[in-house]
Amino acid sequence: MTRTGAFGTEVAAIQVILRxxxxxxxxxxxxxxxxxxxxxxEAEHRAYVAEAMDHHVSYFFAKSIxxxxxxxxxxxxxxxxxxxxxxxWLGGWQPTAALRLVPAGALSAEQxxxxxxxxxxxxxxxxxxxxxxxxxxxxxxxxxxxxxRTAVSAAAVAAAEKAAIGRMVARQWTVAVVADSxxxxxxxxxxxxxSPLQAVDFLADVVRMEISMHQM
Numbered sequence: 001m002t003r004t005g006a007f008g009t010e011v012a013a014i015q016v017i018l019r020x021x022x023x024x025x026x027x028x029x030x031x032x033x034x035x036x037x038x039x040x041x042e043a044e045h046r047a048y049v050a051e052a053m054d055h056h057v058s059y060f061f062a063k064s065i066x067x068x069x070x071x072x073x074x075x076x077x078x079x080x081x082x083x084x085x086x087x088x089w090l091g092g093w094q095p096t097a098a099l100r101l102v103p104a105g106a107l108s109a110e111q112x113x114x115x116x117x118x119x120x121x122x123x124x125x126x127x128x129x130x131x132x133x134x135x136x137x138x139x140x141x142x143x144x145x146x147x148x149r150t151a152v153s154a155a156a157v158a159a160a161e162k163a164a165i166g167r168m169v170a171r172q173w174t175v176a177v178v179a180d181s182x183x184x185x186x187x188x189x190x191x192x193x194x195s196p197l198q199a200v201d202f203l204a205d206v207v208r209m210e211i212s213m214h215q216m
């Protein structure tokens with residue numbers, strides 16, 4: 001299969017994954033926003049939070065499998081909305097964007113303090129991932145430019161270039177997986193700090209953001 005044909009296949013695959021996942025998340029959102037809010041329904045709150053978290057785990061796992069075949073598609077999904085283009089960070093929402101969705105007015109002093117720690121840790125993690133992506137891109141370009149300089153034939157040059165591209169793709173896959181892992185970790189940390197009902201509201205806002213990112 002040609003590169004163009006392979007790329008088209010990966011685009012179609014990510015579109016199927018996105019469409020299926022967004023349909024699931026719309027159902028999850030409907031349940032999150034319509035759940036009874038009385039404390040007596042705490043078990044239901046916990047169940048819906050767990051469901052939303054499980055769907056995120058499944059989606060990020062599916063993306064990691066697709067990224068093995070073509071990291072570029074996972075890092076820059078097709079058919080993004082204007083909102084997505086503004087928020088896009090290595091294939092998804094910026095982790096710090098989710099932290100801005102936490103309802104600050106309803107937090108206790110202890111929760112606020114915990115969230116400040118989460119924000120600081122997240123900012124540092126985002127900076128580390130961005131630094132690694134820059135390193136991957138720069139090293140990849142250098143290796144590609146240097147590939148074949150000592151080769152003695154056109155075939156050897158082509159093999160060296162293919163090897164350089166392969167190394168860069170493998171490292172891009174790692175960055176794509178780390179980025180999604182960071183998104184998932186932010187959700188876990190925030191949900192752990194919030195009450196079940198606060199977590200319902202937080203995840204409802206996260207899901208709204210995710211759905212909006214893919215609505216043209």
